[in-house]
Amino acid sequence: VQLVESGGGLVQPGGSLRLSCVASGFTFSSYAMSWYRQAPGKERELVAYITHAGGMTDYGDSVKGRFTISRDNAKNTVYLQMNSLKPEDTAVYYCNALTMTLTSKYEYWGQGTQVTVSS
Numbered sequence: 392v393q394l395v396e397s398g399g400g401l402v403q404p405g406g407s408l409r410l411s412c413v414a415s416g417f418t419f420s421s422y423a424m425s426w427y428r429q430a431p432g433k434e435r436e437l438v439a440y441i442t443h444a445g446g447m448t449d450y451g452d453s454v455k456g457r458f459t460i461s462r463d464n465a466k467n468t469v470y471l472q473m474n475s476l477k478p479e480d481t482a483v484y485y486c487n488a489l490t491m492t493l494t495s496k497y498e499y500w501g502q503g504t505q506v507t508v509s510s
Contacts, residue, residue: 392416392499394486399504402476406508410471412486412501420444422490422497424462424469428482428506438484439471453479476508 398410410426423442429435439460440449448460459472469486486501 394488394499394501396484396486396501396504399484399506401507401509403510404476404478404508406476407472407474408476408506410473410484410486410504410506412469412471414467414469414486414488414499417488417497417499419467419488420464422488424460425487425489426460426469426471427485427487428480429485429503430479430482433482435485441469443490473506476506478508480506481508482506 393415394412396410396412398408400408402408421443425440426438427435428438436451438451438454439458441460441462445462450458457475462469483503483505485503488499490497
């Protein structure tokens with residue numbers, strides 16, 4: 392099982408980035424996907440969530456209206472479009488895959504990609 396994030400980097404305030412997460416080793420279309428982030432000295436927080444078929448999304452309050460999560464099940468990929476970036480968006484961004492049955496929980500994490508918003 393692998394989740395490989397890409398697209399992070401250094402961007403000026405007000406700029407945009409698009410993160411990608413490519414999944415392999417499991418049935419991607421059966422998993423809800425999320426983006427989390429963790430800034431230095433802070434707890435990991437949920438940024439965005441999308442259901443397995445993409446029919447529903449949800450966002451953390453701090454990114455609503457600026458970030459958009461999407462997925463392409465044919466490409467086993469989930470995206471995070473980040474617009475109007477702020478310095479407080481600086482963090483390591485992680486991709487997460489989750490599915491549950493009546494008796495089990497299956498969850499996977501990527502290695503993270505650094506996003507730095509600074510002038």
